[in-house]
Amino acid sequence: xxTTVAGGETELSLDRLPGERTVRLxxxxxxxxxxxxxxxxxxxxAHYAAWRLKTLLExxxxxxxxxxxxxxxxxxPTADDPKLRGGVPPARLPRPAALAQLSPPPLTxxxxxxxxxxxxxHAELVLRRLGLIAGxxxxxxxxxxxxxxxxxxxxxxxxxxxxxxxxxxxxxxxxPRAVVRFLRWAAAQPWGAAWRxxxxxxxxxxTLAKRFKGTAxxxxxxxxxxxxxxxxxxxxxxxxxxxxxxxxxxxxxxVPPEVKxxxxxxxxxxxxxxxx
Numbered sequence: 001x002x003t004t005v006a007g008g009e010t011e012l013s014l015d016r017l018p019g020e021r022t023v024r025l026x027x028x029x030x031x032x033x034x035x036x037x038x039x040x041x042x043x044x045x046a047h048y049a050a051w052r053l054k055t056l057l058e059x060x061x062x063x064x065x066x067x068x069x070x071x072x073x074x075x076x077p078t079a080d081d082p083k084l085r086g087g088v089p090p091a092r093l094p095r096p097a098a099l100a101q102l103s104p105p106p107l108t109x110x111x112x113x114x115x116x117x118x119x120x121x122h123a124e125l126v127l128r129r130l131g132l133i134a135g136x137x138x139x140x141x142x143x144x145x146x147x148x149x150x151x152x153x154x155x156x157x158x159x160x161x162x163x164x165x166x167x168x169x170x171x172x173x174x175x176p177r178a179v180v181r182f183l184r185w186a187a188a189q190p191w192g193a194a195w196r197x198x199x200x201x202x203x204x205x206x207t208l209a210k211r212f213k214g215t216a217x218x219x220x221x222x223x224x225x226x227x228x229x230x231x232x233x234x235x236x237x238x239x240x241x242x243x244x245x246x247x248x249x250x251x252x253x254x255v256p257p258e259v260k261x262x263x264x265x266x267x268x269x270x271x272x273x274x275x276x
Contacts, residue, residue: 012025039119116206133145153181174251216270230255238273
């Protein structure tokens with residue numbers, strides 16, 4: 001449903017209902033627009049993996065019969081859960097043998113993918129990956145690791161409250177001041193430079209590739225975007241006119257449809273950078 005416009009800008013959005021395989025492309029495409037790759041999340045990754053395996057087998061001459069089906073392992077409660085059947089800890093419950101296993105990429109590489117393109121599924125899974133450090137790989141274990149890190153960074157407990165790893169839950173709470181404190185602490189760590197390299201660069205790549213183009217902050221601002229319905233955020237670092245590195249965090253919540261908060265946020269940051 002997207003239309004081509006002469007002299008306009010490319011502003012596209014995707015729409016797909018849960019469980020549907022139909023994707024609707026809405027908005028406008030500039031007549032001189034460059035090709036662009038759009039990636040989609042999967043409602044049922046297990047089913048997609050099974051379909052992909054079937055496709056690869058058939059491409060190699062293997063006949064595959066039957067219908068693709070997926071069976072999901074039920075939720076495993078923690079050992080102290082009163083609903084635990086028979087009192088058997090999750091680690092002792094039998095698991096089916098794996099047909100194949102995909103090793104995760106190095107953590108820094110995965111973080112770069114998460115931050116550059118704002119990949120929600122990877123963000124959700126990296127929380128479980130952290131949880132493996134502390135225990136079973138559950139959300140609770142991952143949340144404990146993140147909470148401990150934020151405490152170490154000096155972020156007060158009232159500054160954050162998480163209900164998932166992707167940030168898509170409406171129960172998540174985070175204060176901009178808490179983000180700035182964490183970012184300053186992170187920049188001072190031995191891995192601070194590697195951390196900053198995972199962030200999108202203004203006017204260069206990731207979710208900031210088309211923002212700050214032609215401004216003094218092009219190539220000089222490194223920040224993570226955050227976009228949900230009526231919510232926009234941008235947090236990170238920028239190099240001011242004086243050469244100083246400034247740390248910032250901007251949240252815009254409950255934004256009316258007619259307001260374009262990105263333009264206001266970007267203009268404010270360009271102004272601040274020019275006067276510092």
